[in-house]
Amino acid sequence: METKMSVRSALIVGGGFTGLTTSIALAQRGVEVTLVDKAPAWARVGHGLTIQGNALRVFKEIGVIDEVLAVGQAENAVTLYFADGRVMAEMPTPRTGGDDLPATIGALRPDLHEILVRKAESLGVEIRLGFELTSFENDGDTATSVLSDGTTESWDVIVVAEGIKSQTRPKLGITEDRRPSGLGIWRAVTSRLPEMTGGIAYPFDDQGAFKVGYTPVSDSQCYIFVLCPPQRPDNGLEGWQEVQRLMANYHGQFDYLRESIGPDTFLNFQEIEWIFVEGPWNRGRVVALGETVHAVPPLIAQGAAQCVEDALLFAEYVTADGDFDTQVAEFHARRIPRVKGVVDSTMLLAKWELDPGAPDADPGRVMGQALAALVPAP
Numbered sequence: 001m002e003t004k005m006s007v008r009s010a011l012i013v014g015g016g017f018t019g020l021t022t023s024i025a026l027a028q029r030g031v032e033v034t035l036v037d038k039a040p041a042w043a044r045v046g047h048g049l050t051i052q053g054n055a056l057r058v059f060k061e062i063g064v065i066d067e068v069l070a071v072g073q074a075e076n077a078v079t080l081y082f083a084d085g086r087v088m089a090e091m092p093t094p095r096t097g098g099d100d101l102p103a104t105i106g107a108l109r110p111d112l113h114e115i116l117v118r119k120a121e122s123l124g125v126e127i128r129l130g131f132e133l134t135s136f137e138n139d140g141d142t143a144t145s146v147l148s149d150g151t152t153e154s155w156d157v158i159v160v161a162e163g164i165k166s167q168t169r170p171k172l173g174i175t176e177d178r179r180p181s182g183l184g185i186w187r188a189v190t191s192r193l194p195e196m197t198g199g200i201a202y203p204f205d206d207q208g209a210f211k212v213g214y215t216p217v218s219d220s221q222c223y224i225f226v227l228c229p230p231q232r233p234d235n236g237l238e239g240w241q242e243v244q245r246l247m248a249n250y251h252g253q254f255d256y257l258r259e260s261i262g263p264d265t266f267l268n269f270q271e272i273e274w275i276f277v278e279g280p281w282n283r284g285r286v287v288a289l290g291e292t293v294h295a296v297p298p299l300i301a302q303g304a305a306q307c308v309e310d311a312l313l314f315a316e317y318v319t320a321d322g323d324f325d326t327q328v329a330e331f332h333a334r335r336i337p338r339v340k341g342v343v344d345s346t347m348l349l350a351k352w353e354l355d356p357g358a359p360d361a362d363p364g365r366v367m368g369q370a371l372a373a374l375v376p377a378p
């Protein structure tokens with residue numbers, strides 16, 4: 001029987017979590033997929049991430065869960081500490097991907113990325129590195145891309161998965177742009193002791209970091225995050241010395257972590273920006289997904305999860321029988337409440353990071369409720 005699938009060929013622009021997961025999910029449904037990324041080569045080093053259960057649920061559905069769990073460290077709770085090292089509380093993390101999956105895993109980004117690249121390649125996705133989308137045009141039931149090498153090609157859909165710094169976003173008629181969150185973050189990959197199973201520590205004063213946390217990514221390694229003001233002070237310190245300074249008042253396990261950081265530690269600082277596009281994510285056959293249209297500070301670690309949920313659901317919609325415009329409108333209407341819930345609760349948490357003494361500040365409750373709301377499948 002002939003299928004009436006509205007999408008048979010796709011150009012995916014961007015090879016992060018969003019672009020790769022969209023490519024895999026479309027290819028698994030019989031779509032011919034080409035993925036371009038402006039990076040000349042995939043990065044082999046990178047940061048740690050906390051991947052929540054609802055992202056693991058997507059990884060299970062696209063058939064990579066065994067590989068993902070093999071490179072990650074599963075956690076089902078988070079320990080909260082006072083800055084002096086005393087335990088404040090042990091909080092179970094909601095299993096947002098269902099009871100058969102860990103609540104979260106810690107893993108290194110390049111390890112996860114490589115699993116997705118391998119899966120996409122095994123499904124016949126053509127990956128072209130060093131190519132950028134320069135412009136596009138809608139032509140009724142197809143869209144034409146012009147890439148940075150000047151070539152022009154026609155597709156049933158072009159997916160813009162360029163991340164928060166997307167250049168194509170305004171060309172889709174989207175007027176929202178990325179904005180400062182008021183927060184900055186240092187991240188470092190370093191060593192841990194076997195008994196150090198992860199946690200977040202809160203300060204007693206307004207000196208140094210807003211908070212510091214770490215997540216195991218292997219038997220002997222973890223990644224550390226240090227939340228702080230968005231501008232680096234002009235104090236002449238090297239990056240690793242600045243991280244040590246920000247962590248100076250954090251003790252217990254954090255003494256070990258601070259001392260494990262040195263000139264050779266892989267670390268970086270960035271100002272955290274955010275964006276939320278509530279209106280349509282597409283113009284005709286060109287559709288933006290993932291951090292191109294929603295990105296928030298990593299305060300409940302839902303970034304990648306929301307991206308891969310977009311990707312799988314989008315592929316399901318546009319490969320069903322039906323009319324493309326209706327499918328995209330229905331997809332968008334279904335995604336918005338869930339993504340907005342994550343954005344609203346995260347931005348409230350960001351506000352309280354900057355004003356912890358606010359009379360209504362109750363981050364534990366908001367975090368718990370935000371994650372619990374994600375337990376039902378999207």
Ligand SMILES: Cc1cc2nc3c(=O)[nH]c(=O)nc-3n(C[C@H](O)[C@H](O)[C@H](O)COP(=O)(O)OP(=O)(O)OC[C@H]3O[C@@H](n4cnc5c(N)ncnc54)[C@H](O)[C@@H]3O)c2cc1C
Pocket residue numbers: 013014015016017018019036037038039048049050051052131132133134161162163164166167168185187270272289290291292298301302303304305307
């Ligand atoms: C400090 C920090 C910590 C975070 N921690 C976590 C965490 O613990 N857990 C979590 O789930 N999420 C976390 N996130 C969020 C997570 O990293 C993102 O949600 C996710 O990586 C976004 O994926 P993406 O594919 O949409 O975009 P990206 O990962 O930004 O990928 C976009 C890709 O598009 C390419 N590209 C851009 N423009 C073009 C173009 N015109 N043509 C071709 N290619 C192009 C880029 O080279 C890039 O490869 C964190 C984010 C930050 C900033």
